[in-house]
Amino acid sequence: METTPLLRMEHIGKEYFGNRVLADVSFTLEKGQILGLVGENGAGKSTLMNILFGMPVIGQTGGFEGKVLLDGKEVVFADPLDALDAGIGYVHQEFSLIPGFSATENILLNRESTKYNFLVEVFGDRLETLDRPHMRERAEKAITTLGVDLDPEMIVTEMPVGHRQFTEIAREIDRENMKLLVLDEPTAVLAESEAQVLLQGMKKLAAQGISMIFISHRLQEIMDVCDKILVLRDGRVIQEAKTHETSVRQIAGWMVGRKMEEAAEARPADRIFGEPLLKVEHLWVDMPGETVRDVSFDVRQGEIFGIGGLAGQGKLGIGNGIMGLFPAGGKVFLGEAPIYLNDPRFSLSAGMAFVSEDRRGVGLLLEEPIEWNIVFTAMQTQDAYIRSLLGGLVKWRDDKAIAAASKEYIDALEIKCTSGRQRAVELSGGNQQKVCLAKAFAVKPKLLFVAEPTRGIDVGAKRLVLDTLRRTNREFGTTIVMTSSELEELRSICDRIAIVDEGRISGILPPTAPVEEFGLLMLGTTGNGNGENEADRMVYHNE
Amino acid sequence: MNEKLKGFIEEAGWPRVIIGLFLLSLFVAAPFVQVRVDASISDTLVRFGMNGILVLAMVPMIQSGCGLNFGLPLGIIAGLLGAVTSIQLAFTGMLGFLTALAIAIPLAALFGTAYGLLLNRVKGDEMMIATYVGFSSVAFMCMMWLLLPYTSPTMIWGYGGSGLRTTISVEGYWLHILSDFLSVQVGEYFYIPTGMFIFFGFMCFLMWAFLHTKTGTAMTAVGSNPEFARASGIDVNRMRVVSVVLSTVLASIGIIVYQQSFGFVQLYMGPFYMAFPAVAAILLGGASVHKASMVNVVIGTFLFQGILTMTPSVINSLLQTDMSEVIRIVVSNGMILYALTRKVQVKR
Numbered sequence: 001m002e003t004t005p006l007l008r009m010e011h012i013g014k015e016y017f018g019n020r021v022l023a024d025v026s027f028t029l030e031k032g033q034i035l036g037l038v039g040e041n042g043a044g045k046s047t048l049m050n051i052l053f054g055m056p057v058i059g060q061t062g063g064f065e066g067k068v069l070l071d072g073k074e075v076v077f078a079d080p081l082d083a084l085d086a087g088i089g090y091v092h093q094e095f096s097l098i099p100g101f102s103a104t105e106n107i108l109l110n111r112e113s114t115k116y117n118f119l120v121e122v123f124g125d126r127l128e129t130l131d132r133p134h135m136r137e138r139a140e141k142a143i144t145t146l147g148v149d150l151d152p153e154m155i156v157t158e159m160p161v162g163h164r165q166f167t168e169i170a171r172e173i174d175r176e177n178m179k180l181l182v183l184d185e186p187t188a189v190l191a192e193s194e195a196q197v198l199l200q201g202m203k204k205l206a207a208q209g210i211s212m213i214f215i216s217h218r219l220q221e222i223m224d225v226c227d228k229i230l231v232l233r234d235g236r237v238i239q240e241a242k243t244h245e246t247s248v249r250q251i252a253g254w255m256v257g258r259k260m261e262e263a264a265e266a267r268p269a270d271r272i273f274g275e276p277l278l279k280v281e282h283l284w285v286d287m288p289g290e291t292v293r294d295v296s297f298d299v300r301q302g303e304i305f306g307i308g309g310l311a312g313q314g315k316l317g318i319g320n321g322i323m324g325l326f327p328a329g330g331k332v333f334l335g336e337a338p339i340y341l342n343d344p345r346f347s348l349s350a351g352m353a354f355v356s357e358d359r360r361g362v363g364l365l366l367e368e369p370i371e372w373n374i375v376f377t378a379m380q381t382q383d384a385y386i387r388s389l390l391g392g393l394v395k396w397r398d399d400k401a402i403a404a405a406s407k408e409y410i411d412a413l414e415i416k417c418t419s420g421r422q423r424a425v426e427l428s429g430g431n432q433q434k435v436c437l438a439k440a441f442a443v444k445p446k447l448l449f450v451a452e453p454t455r456g457i458d459v460g461a462k463r464l465v466l467d468t469l470r471r472t473n474r475e476f477g478t479t480i481v482m483t484s485s486e487l488e489e490l491r492s493i494c495d496r497i498a499i500v501d502e503g504r505i506s507g508i509l510p511p512t513a514p515v516e517e518f519g520l521l522m523l524g525t526t527g528n529g530n531g532e533n534e535a536d537r538m539v540y541h542n543e
Numbered sequence: 544m545n546e547k548l549k550g551f552i553e554e555a556g557w558p559r560v561i562i563g564l565f566l567l568s569l570f571v572a573a574p575f576v577q578v579r580v581d582a583s584i585s586d587t588l589v590r591f592g593m594n595g596i597l598v599l600a601m602v603p604m605i606q607s608g609c610g611l612n613f614g615l616p617l618g619i620i621a622g623l624l625g626a627v628t629s630i631q632l633a634f635t636g637m638l639g640f641l642t643a644l645a646i647a648i649p650l651a652a653l654f655g656t657a658y659g660l661l662l663n664r665v666k667g668d669e670m671m672i673a674t675y676v677g678f679s680s681v682a683f684m685c686m687m688w689l690l691l692p693y694t695s696p697t698m699i700w701g702y703g704g705s706g707l708r709t710t711i712s713v714e715g716y717w718l719h720i721l722s723d724f725l726s727v728q729v730g731e732y733f734y735i736p737t738g739m740f741i742f743f744g745f746m747c748f749l750m751w752a753f754l755h756t757k758t759g760t761a762m763t764a765v766g767s768n769p770e771f772a773r774a775s776g777i778d779v780n781r782m783r784v785v786s787v788v789l790s791t792v793l794a795s796i797g798i799i800v801y802q803q804s805f806g807f808v809q810l811y812m813g814p815f816y817m818a819f820p821a822v823a824a825i826l827l828g829g830a831s832v833h834k835a836s837m838v839n840v841v842i843g844t845f846l847f848q849g850i851l852t853m854t855p856s857v858i859n860s861l862l863q864t865d866m867s868e869v870i871r872i873v874v875s876n877g878m879i880l881y882a883l884t885r886k887v888q889v890k891r
Contacts, residue, residue, distance in 0.1 A: 325774055345776030354774065362770040367833065368763070376764055377775040379757065386757055395757035 004072035006031045006211050007052075007180055013065035014047055014058070014235075021047050022064070022235040029180070034202065034212045036226035036243070038219065040255055040310070040485070044235040045215055049182055053083045053090060070180075087179035089172030091186055095164050097156045103163075104139040104152040107171045113138065142170040145208070146201040162194035169198075173205065181205070182213045187221055199225050217310055219248045219523050231255055252519025256487050271495060274301030275335075277479050278322075278447055283330035284503075285314070285321030292317035292328075293503030299447070299481055304473050306494030306511070307483040310522050314503040315483050316357055319449035323347045323354040325362070334447060348381045353445035355436045357452035357483070359429070363436040366425035370417055371406040373424050373435050378442040409438035413468060430461025437468060448472070451483040466493055487518055556829050558881075562846050569853040576860035582732035583853055590848040592722070592739035593804045594824065596746050596797030597817065598844045600790045601825045605835040606754065607786035608766035609662055611825075614673035615818035617658055617680045618794025621651035626799055626808045627707060630716050631695045640717040640803060647795040654680075655791030659784030674818075681815050688810045711808040722804045739804060746796070747837045753789075762786055766833055819879050823847055826882035851875055 005028040014022040022044045029035050039045050050057060051064050054077025058064055067074050070086060077083045080090070097106050105112075113135050114128035139152040148166045156164060165186055172181055183202070187195040195218075202212060202225050216222055222229060223243055231239040231254040239254045278299040285292035292314040299305040309315040321328035324344040332339040340346045347354075356362040365373050378384040379397070385405065387396045406420045413434040417427060424435055433453060440448055450469060454462040470493055472478045484490050490497050491511040498508045499521035507521045552560050573580050597615065604612045625647025634642045658676055665672045689706040693699060698711045712718075724738025753759045765772045765782040773779050798817075802808050825835055828843020854874045855867035 323774070344774055345778075348776045356774060358770075362768075362774050365764055365767045365771050367767050372760070372764070376760070376771075380761055381776045383757070394752075397755050397757065397760050399755075 005029060006033075006071060008069040008072075009048075009052070009066065010069065011066040012048065012051060012068075014044075014051060016061055020235060022051075025066075025232070025235070025237050027230050027237065027240060029211050029213065031179075031211055032206050032209045033227045034206050034214055034225050036222035036229040037213055037215045037232065038217075038222060038229060038251060038255060039232035040487075043232040043255075045232055046184075047235075048232070049090070049184065049213070049215075052077075052182070053080045053088065054078055055080060084175070087175070087177040089175060089178055089181045091165075091168050091172060091181065091183045095168060097164060097167060099157045100155065102153050102155055103143075103150060103159070103167045103170070104135055106156060106167050107139045107142055107152075107174055108135050109171070111174065138174060139170070142174040145173055145205065146170055147204050148197050148201055161189045162191065162197075165190060165194075165198070166201075169201070173210075178210055180211045180213070182215075184215045185217065186214075187216055187218060195221065217523065219251055222251070223248060248523075249516055249520060252523055253514075253516040256515055256519040256522070271302075273303045273495075277301040277303075277335060278481070279331075279333040280318075280322070281331040281333075283318065283321060283328060283332060285317040285326050285328040287314075287317035287320050287326040290314050290317040290320070291503050292321055292500075295330075295500070295503070295505055297498055297505060297508065299479060301479055302473070302477050303496065304469070304480045304482060304494045306490035306497035307481065307500060308485070308487050308490050308497055308518070308522070309500035309506075311485060313500050313522075315485075315500040316451055317503075318500070319354060319451050319481065319483055320356075323352065323449060325354075325356075345381065348377065348443065351446035352449065353377070353440040353443040353447075354449040355433075355440050355451060355453060357455065359432055359436055359456075363439075364424045364432060367423060369421045370410070370415070370424055370427070370435055371402050371420040374406040374409050374420075374438045374442055375402050377439055378444075381443065384442075405442065406438070409441065413438055414464065428457075428461075430457035430465070433457055433461065433465055434468075437465065441472065445478065447479045447481065449481050449483070452485065453482065454484070454486065454489060462489075469493060487515070487522075491518075558827065559829060559842060559846065562827065562850065566846060566849045566853065569850070569857050573853070573857055576857060578856050578860050579732055581730065583856065585732060585734045586852045587845070587849045589722070589734070589736055589739075589804060590852055591845050592736050592743055593801045594797075594820065594848055595743040595840065595844050596793060596800055597821045598824045598828075599743075599746055599750060599837075599840050600793035600797055601821055601830070602750055602835045602837075602840060603753075603762070603786040603789040603793070605825070605830060605832065606759075606766045607762045607783050608769060608833065609783055609786060610670040610673070610832055611822045612673060612787075612790045612794075613670055613818045613822065614658055614676040614680075614791075615794050615821055616677035616814040617654050618651050618791035619798040619814040619817050620680055620684050621654055621791065622647045622795035622798035622802075623684075623808060623810060623814065624650055625795065626713070626802055627693060627698060627711065627810075630698060630711065630713070630808075631693050633695065635716050637717070637720055640720045640799070643717070643799050644796060647799060648792055651792040651795035652788050655788035656784060658791060659787030662787060663780045663783055677818055678815070681812065684814075685811050707810055709809065709811050709813075711810070713802055713806060713808060717803050718806050720803050721800060736804065739800065742800060746793070747840065750793075751837050758782075758785070820847065820851075820875060823875070823879040823882040827878065847878060850878065 007029040010026050012022055012025040025048060037045055052068060056079060069075070075086060077086070098109070113131040115131045117129045119127040136152055143150045143152065146166060146169060150163050150166050154163070156167065159167070169186065172178060187198060190198060199221060202214070206212060214222065214226060226243050229241050229243055229246065229251065230237060231251060233255060276298040281296050283292060283295045289312055295318060307315045307318055317326065320326050321341065322332055322339065324342050324347045328341040332341065334350050334352065337350065339350055360366060365376065375385050379386060383395070385398045385401045387398045389396050403420055410417065410420060415431050415434045417431065424432060427435065453465050453469065457465070466489065469480060469482065473480050482490065482494060494511055496508055497511055498505045499518060500506065501522060501524040506524055509517055509521070570580060570583065573583055600615060600618060601612055604610065625643040628646045629639050629643035632642060661676065662669050662672065691707070693707055698707050700706050700708055721738040721742050722736035726737050727735040754763060761772065761777050762782050762785065765777060765779050769779050824843040824847040825839055826843070827847050828839035830839040830843070851871065851874060855870040858870050859865065859867045
């Protein structure tokens with residue numbers, strides 16, 4: 001095609017504080033095309049869209065590299081309003097609707113049709129009367145364009161989620177010069193049937209010449225509606241392909257695959273494990289955003305057990321639930337002893353420790369010295385570093401023993417700090433993570449839960465953290481359950497990897513399994529054991 | 544030299560340096576307007592001793608993350624009940640003082656527990672709720688002071704024969720019982736209430752020691768990051784209640800120490816505004832809403848009470864009129880306002 005593409009992004013790159021999140025991303029989008037943008041969490045999808053929209057966060061953190069061309073002309077948006085004026089609409093993952101307003105009012109918010117009245121003479125245009133019949137007409141037109149069944153007078157609070165999503169999209173459609181619509185996981189909250197309606201609507205819009213960028217984790221949907229697919233991984237374009245030339249399986253492989261050599265390195269041929277140490281039966285955890293529905297698995301003594309999966313599917317909930325941090329139910333045994341859930345103290349006393357994924361929120365006492373951070377849990381749960389005075393009446397904090405013990409951990413883990421008295425907030429992310437690990441080691445646990453140990457830290461520190469975990473496992477026989485979004489990391493260190501999807505384990509694989517297998521489990525496209533869920537997808541698949 | 548000065552200022556913080564210099568200049572100016580320096584210093588010291596423990600009462604709740612204890616009047620009421628009961632029982636001297644404490648402390652612990660349980664239900668809005676707990680408890684006690692069956696003739700209204708008076712003298716009971724212990728009198732005007740200082744120091748030591756125990760450490764952690772504490776197996780709510788109880792108990796002790804020096808038990812609206820000077824003092828001392836130390840208490844109390852003593856007397860003499868009460872109100876509330884606007888910044 002020789003015509004100018006509607007949107008062309010050229011050599012886009014972006015760094016956040018020296019941390020590269022996008023490098024040399026280029027693609028084009030023709031009028032009326034639908035582009036599927038896929039990638040793991042953190043692959044750079046959101047950053048790319050933020051650049052397209054001129055979100056203030058981009059400018060505040062030093063701008064970006066490369067060019068954005070709309071209709072062949074270079075554009076630079078200072079803020080999202082400019083992008084809207086230029087005809088780009090954004091349908092967010094979270095709803096931004098006014099709950100007490102009707103669908104019509106939400107769709108036409110701040111673009112209402114108005115009529116003249118005499119107050120305008122005094123107070124200006126802001127006091128014109130709303131032209132409700134005309135507004136309703138416009139709303140109905142937008143809704144019909146989308147091809148959905150939505151009552152324009154319905155109040156947002158009374159709508160099912162699906163209808164709220166339709167309202168959001170209808171609002172973008174109503175704009176007169178709408179050329180490009182970005183849909184960020186619009187189907188995540190929809191039931192299968194609603195998603196189908198939405199996908200039909202999208203095709204209709206495309207037929208009318210509106211281009212779309214569609215972000216979704218449900219690959220089958222991407223296959224259904226998109227003309228072409230852009231796969232991002234670690235901020236780079238891994239593959240650009242025409243939809244009809246590829247398959248779900250192939251895309252999954254592109255998404256998660258990485259340098260295989262590194263993963264396979266230094267894996268002792270056969271490791272021997274003891275009896276099952278941790279038994280989990282039908283665990284559910286009510287952790288906001290990471291709900292665990294029904295999970296059962298065993299971890300054997302001395303094993304490193306990995307838990308992977310996409311964000312929001314519940315992998316993080318497992319560790320948090322067993323450690324008693326969120327309401328949970330089901331049965332958990334450590335060795336033979338049952339663990340009472342919902343009681344962090346009990347879980348700690350039983351011999352388990354936890355390195356939280358929320359380092360700054362849960363993992364650290366930011367305002368306190370490193371020493372305190374390291375020894376606190378051990379002190380409180382095991383009376384370590386405590387001197388009994390007056391016949392046990394007073395439990396005095398033994399600052400000398402604390403300093404000595406934390407010095408050992410600081411040296412062993414190579415925590416870079418001025419001294420153990422330095423406040424934790426002053427450390428870099430990697431060193432903070434090491435403090436969190438030291439805290440867990442100080443409890444001398446039989447079983448260690450580690451969640452997202454390498455999130456937000458640089459490559460060197462990542463290596464050190466993973467090596468430390470491996471060493472602890474080999475030298476002290478500590479059994480480790482590691483949760484991570486980075487599949488490669490899990491494959492490099494774990495003995496078995498469970499993949500969690502929609503709150504259930506969709507499969508447990510050895511780390512040597514082909515990367516596509518993992519990808520498919522993550523996307524829930526195949527799996528074993530979760531019946532109804534599976535059935536749903538099969539129906540959908542056949543359509 | 545310059546480096547040293549910079550280091551010192553950074554350590555102490557600008558507000559303290561400026562207020563310290565202002566206080567110093569007031570002392571320097573005093574002799575020129577016929578205000579006796581020795582009497583002024585003595586006044587400052589006495590007020591420092593009187594208010595110290597009330598300011599110290601702020602520490603536990605700050606450390607546990609419950610914020611500034613605007614509900615201080617609740618503890619003060621427990622102290623008042625101890626004081627009037629001790630007078631009713633007609634115990635004099637040290638026995639009377641100790642009886643007042645012995646009655647006040649369990650009451651304060653009881654009130655504190657209920658107050659702490661209430662604060663646990665309003666996490667995030669502690670200071671607002673605390674203020675109203677203080678105010679409403681004062682209002683409630685205004686009725687109770689009239690109704691409680693105290694009969695000692697030194698305390699009840701002369702005409703009706705029932706109900707407690709607004710101001711009750713402790714003279715003849717335990718006036719200056721602490722202050723006069725080992726006290727130093729130099730000349731006519733200069734006086735150091737040594738006993739009161741020793742007692743204040745002892746209380747500070749106990750607080751310091753408590754913060755060095757396992758429970759004290761846990762309490763500090765709760766204030767620093769409740770989620771961390773919970774993940775380490777700490778019962779966050781229990782720690783908060785303990786801190787509120789400690790704060791309330793200290794307030795009850797503090798008011799009795801205050802009264803033995805001041806000479807009067809002030810009932811009814813007396814405790815109403817007691818929380819604000821204590822809050823202002825500890826903030827001036829450099830505490831944040833999350834962290835406070837004994838040093839903050841001592842420096843803050845001294846600076847706040849020093850300014851409060853000196854400004855009215857010096858300015859009064861300058862203007863040659865008697866408006867000391869007006870100036871005192873302007874200065875003390877001005878400092879509270881200043882200190883409360885600081886609190887956000889200090890937090891970091």
